[in-house]
Amino acid sequence: MMKEANEMNQLATNGISRCPIDHSAFGHVQSNGKPVSANGCPVSGRAAAFDPFSNDYLQNPPEYVRWAREEEPVFFSPKLGYWIVTRYEDVKAVFRDNKTFSPSIALEKITPTSDEANAILATYDYGMSRTLVNEDEPAHMARRRLLIEPFTPEALKHHEPMVRKLAREYVDRFINDGRADLVNQMLWEVPLTVALHFLGVPEEDMDMLRKYSIAHTVNTWGRPSPEEQLKVAHAVGNFWQLAGKILEKMRQDPDGPGWMRYGIRLQKDHPDIITDSYLHSMMMAGIVAAHETTAHGTANALKILLEHPDAWQEICEDPSLIPNAVEECLRHNGSIAAWRRLVTCDTKIGDVELPAGSKLLMVSSSANHDERKFEDADNFDIRRENASEQLTFGYGSHQCMGKNLARMELQIFLEEFTRRLPHMRLAEQTFHYLPNTSFRGPEHLWVEWDPAQNPERKNPGILDLQAPLRLGEPSASAISRPVVVQEAKIIAEDILKLKLISPDGKPLPRWTPGAHIDIECGDTGISRQYSLCSDPADTACLEIAILKDPASRGGSAWLHENIRQGDRVRIRGPRNHFRMDPSAERVIFIAGGIGITPISAMAREAKLRGIDYEIHYSGRSKASMSFLDELEALHGNRLHVYAKDEGNRNDFARLLGTPDEKTQIYACGPERMLEGLAQCCENWPEDALHVEHFHSVLGELDPSKEQAFEVELKDSGITLTVAADQTLLQALQGANIDVQSDCCEGLCGSCEVRVLQGDIDHRDVVLTRSEKEENGKMMSCCSRSAKGEKLVLEL
Incomplete structure (x- = not known):
């Protein structure tokens, strides 16, 4: 030591x-x-x-x-x-x-360049300047807004045929060989070719640019030896000079295709924003950004899918699963391991104080495996509903502009392989990665298959099949999973308990207490959220309990009347917006009626963790209260039962009369009960009370009572109008902006967006009181501008 x-x-x-x-x-x-x-x-x-x-x-x-x-x-x-x-x-x-x-x-060299290497670079007049990746405001957003149009999903559509053609041609080269190194024989070259086409680089210059691009990566993110630095410096210098020559060639034909010519045309009207040096630097940076991240990302995706044969088989059989599988591949095994930032003023991250000048390495690949965000984060789940919230592309105003081009390529590559080589498998090998902090992908990816089993030999028509691309929010079908009702029984008055298992008997996703699933009600188009009430440690099944609500809008009544043992249904999730703090010293659990479902799982967790807790469970009668016997057996005198028909009612004013800063309160039940709790907790520490709602208080949107308002999307550089008869979510999805959604009733929290400016009319039941007062986020499915004024969103 x-x-x-x-x-x-x-x-x-x-x-x-x-x-x-x-x-x-x-x-x-x-x-x-x-x-x-x-x-x-x-x-x-x-x-x-x-x-x-x-x-x-x-x-x-x-x-x-x-x-x-x-x-x-x-x-x-x-x-x-x-x-x-x-x-x-x-x-x-x-x-x-x-x-x-x-x-x-962001592009600062991890390993400082030696004086000798710098001298070599100087002989090439190397002058890399700031680009979209590493420039500060206000320069960054001004350029981003001008240059983003070719990256929009609509503008990218015309690249699709070219990507499909390249994928087909490269697979043709080895389809009958039975063995291939996919990195060397396809995945390194095709994304680079796509990147060069996107930039508008002439065909005759592509081979030389391919040669130099890797040197730029090693120069910036790697740890080359002093001898290697000299070789890299020559390659980077040549890369710089060649990029300049190609740029000048493009200036001779500015009306041609490609993003660089698009920038050249814009330069005429915006010479102060799009300068010569900026275009030169973006030429280099664009090649690297569009090439290596996609090449590594595809190799990583194929590797993780082939390591999970069940998932591979599923996307082979159902190509509609590919878009969400791509998101899960990017989350679980993305091509960007980390990003970098510089602290400009004294600040804190969490409880750690950081002085100005500190350098940060944000390990986004670690963030993508954070259990606080992703349930059972280490599990590879192609139906994960929030997979697209991965941070591989970054987030905020510096989120990767080329994210949808990368998504397009990954989807097309996976479609080509699953259609033509569904029997492909990983060969035995050791995987090696180029030593650097940020880009990550195997240097080789050897796969094998039996050419005699190639599907196209028996059915050439499969080559004409084509799955539609989906860039943005995944479809509901892509994130729903089939389950079998192993058990369906009435456990109390009008309460149906369902025990759900996987059709193939394999484990279901892990979850944490407070989580819920969405269950689709057949072909009705209705889906409803139900809290999980089984043991989170048991991955063999998921259990929910459903109250037949006399005021049912169709969900609970359909389930009670139609679901039987042995039926197949589809579910989404689990996800958790009612998470219990495992570090709490003391917890009071309060449940009313069917609200016991999430509370039962939380109380079990509290006991397991040795937390001091008590349960207060109210109902119309004991006959209407589910799980009473098992709750009494598990929790003994910590359980307090209040049956209305016995004249026994919970006195919230007495129970919560003395605020305690060490105590957290978790409650679920009827709205009237939750409103009463909120009043009794007004003198408690802020956000001591945590509630789960299972009814929406929203009515139909009445255009005669609503105001239209504008939203500025800071990251996208566009402004939208949300009409009086339209939700913010509808306006965003209409503009092809990635926003998750599910319940559309302000209950589930999946459609949250961050608000940078403007007053919000909060109409959800997800955010806590302090979160609403902070005015920093809103549920786009229901909340609106408070005064009909413009909102600025971080999208």
């Missing part, structure tokens, strides 16, 4: 990777009370050992930093000289605020 401390002190003395915080004022603890190490730097042993160039990191970044997500989500790496950020909400918060967290170092 003393040796390690001396080594770290020596690093600080030499000015290498020193901790950027002055701890002299803290004594032996940090300001948050945590102990510091022997040399005064708050670096744990694991943080000190963190090495993003190690094979363990390269093989599986999320697993490599699992300890950090769980124990030390923001830590300083002495080896790298960066603060490492690992949790979803923290990474997203950094992306969200590009003023506090500048993208200016």
